[in-house]
Amino acid sequence: MKLHYPNGKKYTPIAEQTKNTSKKKHNYGNRGMTLEEDINVTNQFYLEIGKAVIHKKPTPVQIVQVNYPKRSAAVIKEAYFKQASTTDYNGVYRGKYIDFEAKETKSSTSFPLNNFHDHQINHMMLVEKQMGICFVLIRFSSTDEIFYLEAEKLIKFWHRMNQGGRKSITKEELATHGHPISLGFQPRIDYIKVIDYLYHFD
Amino acid sequence: MKLHYPNGKKYTPIAEQTKNTSKKKHNYGNRGMTLEEDINVTNQFYLEIGKAVIHKKPTPVQIVQVNYPKRSAAVIKEAYFKQASTTDYNGVYRGKYIDFEAKETKSSTSFPLNNFHDHQINHMMLVEKQMGICFVLIRFSSTDEIFYLEAEKLIKFWHRMNQGGRKSITKEELATHGHPISLGFQPRIDYIKVIDYLYHFD
Numbered sequence: 001m002k003l004h005y006p007n008g009k010k011y012t013p014i015a016e017q018t019k020n021t022s023k024k025k026h027n028y029g030n031r032g033m034t035l036e037e038d039i040n041v042t043n044q045f046y047l048e049i050g051k052a053v054i055h056k057k058p059t060p061v062q063i064v065q066v067n068y069p070k071r072s073a074a075v076i077k078e079a080y081f082k083q084a085s086t087t088d089y090n091g092v093y094r095g096k097y098i099d100f101e102a103k104e105t106k107s108s109t110s111f112p113l114n115n116f117h118d119h120q121i122n123h124m125m126l127v128e129k130q131m132g133i134c135f136v137l138i139r140f141s142s143t144d145e146i147f148y149l150e151a152e153k154l155i156k157f158w159h160r161m162n163q164g165g166r167k168s169i170t171k172e173e174l175a176t177h178g179h180p181i182s183l184g185f186q187p188r189i190d191y192i193k194v195i196d197y198l199y200h201f202d
Numbered sequence: 203m204k205l206h207y208p209n210g211k212k213y214t215p216i217a218e219q220t221k222n223t224s225k226k227k228h229n230y231g232n233r234g235m236t237l238e239e240d241i242n243v244t245n246q247f248y249l250e251i252g253k254a255v256i257h258k259k260p261t262p263v264q265i266v267q268v269n270y271p272k273r274s275a276a277v278i279k280e281a282y283f284k285q286a287s288t289t290d291y292n293g294v295y296r297g298k299y300i301d302f303e304a305k306e307t308k309s310s311t312s313f314p315l316n317n318f319h320d321h322q323i324n325h326m327m328l329v330e331k332q333m334g335i336c337f338v339l340i341r342f343s344s345t346d347e348i349f350y351l352e353a354e355k356l357i358k359f360w361h362r363m364n365q366g367g368r369k370s371i372t373k374e375e376l377a378t379h380g381h382p383i384s385l386g387f388q389p390r391i392d393y394i395k396v397i398d399y400l401y402h403f404d
Contacts, residue, residue: 053328055288058262061278076263076281086257090292092299095333100293126255131297 034138035104042187052192054091054098060084086123098131104139110168111138113161121158124151133195147178148194236308237341244389256293256300262286288325299334306341312370313340315363321361326353337398349380350396
């Protein structure tokens with residue numbers, strides 16, 4: 001398969017483009033990896049040691065036109081990015097359903113709630129009702145601080161905004177209501193440690 | 203958004219093309235719906251009544267070239283279908299992780315095991331180890347018979363094949379080791395009924 005990179009630029013998923021473009025050059029020991037990359041290697045590590053089976057869902061795409069060249073693979077010639085109706089990551093840990101979304105912000109003081117869509121919040125509410133383990137991972141890219149915030153608490157901040165309150169969660173609120181995760185080597189972002197603590201699995 | 207259908211033909215997802223092309227014209231009361239469509243309306247029904255949150259994963263696509271026209275949405279101009287490394291459906295029911303794959307065959311006597319890839323079987327083994335609820339839904343399109351087969355049992359048939367045994371599961375074996383599901387109105391394919399029975403949730 002030939003790879004065409006127009007203008008010599010590598011294709012970057014749309015989800016990444018809308019985020020902080022400076023995040024690929026951290027100087028805090030995470031070797032220039034995006035939050036998504038860090039989570040992918042974490043999930044890969046969990047998979048390899050048999051700890052959990054958690055995957056990122058494929059990017060949803062609306063396919064419009066496909067060519068079928070003779071003796072070659074089908075080529076998608078026209079397609080569009082669709083808004084995800086669920087969160088990006090899900091899987092299983094000790095029989096339990098795990099579901100989460102990961103977001104980063106370049107703000108150093110608060111996390112803007114417009115990083116989430118109504119659809120995603122709605123999905124999280126449904127998963128909560130169904131007793132799944134649901135949360136978000138939030139990274140402040142300027143300082144590499146990562147917080148695990150339970151969906152239940154995110155939803156409360158979401159309601160506060162909808163009732164005319166602030167449109168973001170301050171870092172202090174995240175420190176109070178969430179759980180900081182320090183970057184490690186293997187796994188990079190050990191979010192299951194927080195799950196073990198919250199649900200008394202350890 | 204303009205839709206281009208070359209040759210006047212509607213685009214059909216690749217997964218559908220590799221299956222029985224006659225399946226869209228059943229005469230057994232399923233109104234020409236594919237297995238995938240039936241499962242999607244079933245999952246939508248479960249979602250609406252608050253029974254379970256189960257979604258089909260997006261088709262995995264390798265994106266190679268994207269154009270960004272001014273004032274319009276990004277257009278994917280070159281992409282390829284990727285082989286899925288997991289199963290198509292997953293979600294949560296009563297806190298438990300649910301994971302399954304759905305396949306149909308035009309054979310009336312047995313289900314060919316080459317409908318599954320190594321990757322998928324491997325994924326099912328990992329989910330089983332992680333105590334997720336994992337299974338396949340198999341439809342014989344000529345008679346509209348549907349069976350629920352636990353992943354654990356599918357894996358045994360897979361091993362039999364790898365040890366030189368038959369490359370398919372006979373319908374008799376499915377009747378013995380699986381669970382028939384009759385087509386309903388709402389939900390269309392009530393696979394949670396089988397889960398309730400197997401895991402004593404009812």
